[in-house]
Amino acid sequence: MPYRWVDHTAELELHIEAASPTLVLQEGLSALAELYDGATGEPETHELALEARDLPALLAEWLEELVFLAETRGFVADQAGIVLCNTSVRATVRGKRGEPRPLVKAVTYHGLMFDRLDGGWQARVVLDV
Amino acid sequence: MFEPRAIDETLWEIPADARADMRVPARVFADSELIDAIRGDSSLEQLQNVATLPGIVDAAYAMPDIHQGYGFPVGGLAATELPDGVVSPGGVGYDINCGVRLLAAPLSFDELGTRKEALVHEISRAVPAGAGKDSRHSRRGAELDRVLTDGSRAVGGDDDVERTESNGCLPGADPAAVSERAKERGSGQLGTMGSGNHFVEVQRVEHVFDEVAAGAYGLREDQVTILVHSGSRGLGHQVCTDYVRRMDAVLGRYGIELPDRQLSCAPASSPEGESYLAAMAAAGNFAWANRQEIANHVRAAIGRVLGRKAADATRQVYDVAHNVAKRERHRGRDVLVHRKGATRAFPAGSGDIPSDFRAAGQPVFIPGSMGTSSFVLAGEPGSMERSFGTTCHGAGRKLSRTAARRQIQGADLRRQLEEAGITVRSPSNKGLAEEAPFAYKDVERVVEVVERAGLARRVARLRPIGVVKG
Numbered sequence: 307m308p309y310r311w312v313d314h315t316a317e318l319e320l321h322i323e324a325a326s327p328t329l330v331l332q333e334g335l336s337a338l339a340e341l342y343d344g345a346t347g348e349p350e351t352h353e354l355a356l357e358a359r360d361l362p363a364l365l366a367e368w369l370e371e372l373v374f375l376a377e378t379r380g381f382v383a384d385q386a387g388i389v390l391c392n393t394s395v396r397a398t399v400r401g402k403r404g405e406p407r408p409l410v411k412a413v414t415y416h417g418l419m420f421d422r423l424d425g426g427w428q429a430r431v432v433l434d435v
Numbered sequence: 436m437f438e439p440r441a442i443d444e445t446l447w448e449i450p451a452d453a454r455a456d457m458r459v460p461a462r463v464f465a466d467s468e469l470i471d472a473i474r475g476d477s478s479l480e481q482l483q484n485v486a487t488l489p490g491i492v493d494a495a496y497a498m499p500d501i502h503q504g505y506g507f508p509v510g511g512l513a514a515t516e517l518p519d520g521v522v523s524p525g526g527v528g529y530d531i532n533c534g535v536r537l538l539a540a541p542l543s544f545d546e547l548g549t550r551k552e553a554l555v556h557e558i559s560r561a562v563p564a565g566a567g568k569d570s571r572h573s574r575r576g577a578e579l580d581r582v583l584t585d586g587s588r589a590v591g592g593d594d595d596v597e598r599t600e601s602n603g604c605l606p607g608a609d610p611a612a613v614s615e616r617a618k619e620r621g622s623g624q625l626g627t628m629g630s631g632n633h634f635v636e637v638q639r640v641e642h643v644f645d646e647v648a649a650g651a652y653g654l655r656e657d658q659v660t661i662l663v664h665s666g667s668r669g670l671g672h673q674v675c676t677d678y679v680r681r682m683d684a685v686l687g688r689y690g691i692e693l694p695d696r697q698l699s700c701a702p703a704s705s706p707e708g709e710s711y712l713a714a715m716a717a718a719g720n721f722a723w724a725n726r727q728e729i730a731n732h733v734r735a736a737i738g739r740v741l742g743r744k745a746a747d748a749t750r751q752v753y754d755v756a757h758n759v760a761k762r763e764r765h766r767g768r769d770v771l772v773h774r775k776g777a778t779r780a781f782p783a784g785s786g787d788i789p790s791d792f793r794a795a796g797q798p799v800f801i802p803g804s805m806g807t808s809s810f811v812l813a814g815e816p817g818s819m820e821r822s823f824g825t826t827c828h829g830a831g832r833k834l835s836r837t838a839a840r841r842q843i844q845g846a847d848l849r850r851q852l853e854e855a856g857i858t859v860r861s862p863s864n865k866g867l868a869e870e871a872p873f874a875y876k877d878v879e880r881v882v883e884v885v886e887r888a889g890l891a892r893r894v895a896r897l898r899p900i901g902v903v904k905g
Contacts, residue, residue: 317504
């Protein structure tokens with residue numbers, strides 16, 4: 307499975323493996339959509355432009371943005387067109403509004419990892435819940 | 436991994452020379468059974484990471500409810516020497532000033548009688564629950580800034596404010612240090628519970644251990660109490676997010692190397708440190724106002740079910756923070772005490788607690804879990820001698836949420852709790868299963884350890900009779 311949840315005593319730990327860094331971000335979006343149990347309301351589109359000091363921090367920013375949209379607008383993204391350039395990303399995210407399952411407080415930097423490994427890309431991030 | 440060695444029957448230590456980057460030892464208050472359980476996750480490694488923080492004094496401590504967290508373990512404590520020791524936003528956590536407030540209703544369990552179900556239901560209607568659930572009244576601009584500056588007093592009366600740690604207001608709060616994004620997240624959330632392990636619980640005082648202290652706190656056997664557990668909601672989460680990122684970017688400037696980016700920090704006297712402390716104080720004040728507003732909602736619910744007189748006579752026992760950093764003076768030093776899932780527990784005689792409690796010591800509330808007891812403790816002198824005036828904050832998780840869900844269905848747990856006489860209101864069966872009582876350590880053992888360690892003593896045990904979950 308490209309993403310999987312790993313047991314953590316108190317929080318949620320997400321591991322991602324993908325063929326490219328762009329796909330890692332796509333998988334992160336899919337993992338959050340699963341947590342939020344989807345949404346069935348009006349379709350919406352949001353344009354995002356993010357940058358960070360390095361790839362792991364960019365992954366954290368990407369997920370934080372999706373958490374922010376879920377918490378403040380009830381928007382659950384289910385797909386995205388992503389253009390990644392070094393450590394910045396521009397994306398068009400599409401999804402629906404609803405009442406996403408309230409769970410994620412924040413995206414932590416604990417054990418944060420996003421790196422090339424064994425011919426692919428791997429990432430690890432812990433979500434505060 | 437270096438094995439902790441017993442210092443005495445309630446204290447274990449990993450010495451500072453266990454790792455080259457540790458500046459001080461890592462110490463855990465626990466008995467032999469709890470320390471075995473603690474070895475089962477990465478919490479001891481996380482505590483050793485805390486021991487690397489620049490400016491940390493004495494030791495990195497953990498309470499018996501310690502479990503794996505992010506950066507700091509939950510149940511962790513670190514004091515850094517001021518002015519130049521570091522402040523670490525991750526050492527406070529995302530839910531800044533998460534804490535608990537206890538209200539005492541003017542009636543006994545028998546007097547509540549058949550109205551219990553209605554009371555729990557009415558509280559569930561009165562207190563919005565869920566991560567993004569909005570309050571009925573959005574606060575923005577100057578109105579929100581007043582909450583960030585004034586804390587409890589912005590929405591509460593004198594009696595409640597006086598019976599709140601730090602009078603419900605951390606000094607030095609600066610709304611300008613809080614990002615617009617944080618304010619947007621918090622604007623509609625005042626008076627809301629949140630999700631995860633947050634709750635409002637209706638209880639009965641099952642047993643009093645210390646009649647004198649219980650009398651000072653206004654508690655007696657069989658009395659009905661209401662325990663509120665919540666924090667600073669999205670506003671606090673965003674403040675921590677903003678400053679972890681900001682401090683991560685300046686570690687090199689201050690020559691700080693860390694084993695975990697979540698511990699990102701800066702000298703408390705630096706521009707980044709001062710700005711974080713001003714924002715943290717504002718978020719802490721939001722949390723106190725949030726629990727105050729929840730208490731207002733609870734009193735309104737009591738009024739609708741039990742009458743206006745009962746609502747007016749429902750007193751606040753006290754309110755304590757368990758995720759915060761505070762400037763305090765200990766053993767002749769000015770220090771910044773980071774409590775991450777740990778509670779201030781000042782003893783009798785402290786000038787920092789209400790005069791009514793000065794002979795008994797500061798009240799501390801230790802929630803167990805749904806279905807198990809919670810405890811009222813009183814701070815003891817040992818806390819000042821051994822743990823920077825600190826004790827535990829709860830039972831501490833021992834099972835992940837996934838593991839809890841694997842063991843029980845939410846609907847089954849709901850039925851079991853109802854059969855045990857606990858009325859349950861929760862919007863999510865999944866969320867309910869994740870908070871199953873067996874996912875937590877034995878709270879009785881945890882409080883026995885802090886009592887034997889001399890950090891706090893038992894005053895009363897509270898048994899749940901109704902729970903409203905976020």
